[in-house]
Amino acid sequence: MRTIDSLADEIAATGFRCTGCGACCSEVAGGSNVVMVAPVEVRAVADAIGSTFAGVAEPYPESVETEDGTRYTFDWCLRRDGGRCLFLEGGRCSVYRARPWICRTYPFMLDGDRLIVSACSGLGAEISREKACLLAALLIGRQEAERVEEEGIRAVMASTAMPPGTRAVVDSEGVWPVYG
Numbered sequence: 480m481r482t483i484d485s486l487a488d489e490i491a492a493t494g495f496r497c498t499g500c501g502a503c504c505s506e507v508a509g510g511s512n513v514v515m516v517a518p519v520e521v522r523a524v525a526d527a528i529g530s531t532f533a534g535v536a537e538p539y540p541e542s543v544e545t546e547d548g549t550r551y552t553f554d555w556c557l558r559r560d561g562g563r564c565l566f567l568e569g570g571r572c573s574v575y576r577a578r579p580w581i582c583r584t585y586p587f588m589l590d591g592d593r594l595i596v597s598a599c600s601g602l603g604a605e606i607s608r609e610k611a612c613l614l615a616a617l618l619i620g621r622q623e624a625e626r627v628e629e630e631g632i633r634a635v636m637a638s639t640a641m642p643p644g645t646r647a648v649v650d651s652e653g654v655w656p657v658y659g
């Protein structure tokens with residue numbers, strides 16, 4: 480597992496400063512801004528703006544279809560409107576304090592111990608040690624949150640028999656029939 484110090488070193492060597500361009504919140508290529516979220520993240524956004532779960536999230540677009548006609552996807556994604564995140568207002572995030580892990584850590588993510596860097600116009604800019612450490616801590620927190628969510632999904636999958644033809648979202652809290 481990566482330490483905050485070693486990750487911060489790598490982030491600092493890469494360099495990053497958000498330019499506020501909003502490109503990561505808008506669709507610049509097919510599905511580029513799909514923000515996958517766990518139920519706890521959906522509720523955080525919904526609570527912040529007085530909305531509902533369904534008002535904030537929809538089923539993650541990639542689904543799995545089995546031979547018996549069962550179709551399911553894992554987790555949710557933030558709703559978008561015309562390719563833009565529903566919560567991008569005037570070029571700013573209107574749910575900034577409640578924004579999901581992916582938004583907090585973009586353009587970085589961890590794949591195991593490997594730091595993955597996505598395209599971003601803010602890369603290469605000087606970053607303070609304090610901010611690099613904060614991003615590193617967030618990345619480690621995100622990885623742990625994703626591990627817990629995946630573990631929850633596996634437990635739900637192992638304990639739930641889905642009748643043939645089920646169309647649903649599976650998250651760490653259960654199976655939610657949502658598809659028409």
Ligand code: SF4
Nearest residue numbers: 504564566567572582
């Ligand atoms: S929640 Fe905020 S930061 Fe995340 S994609 Fe939407 S507008 Fe951007």
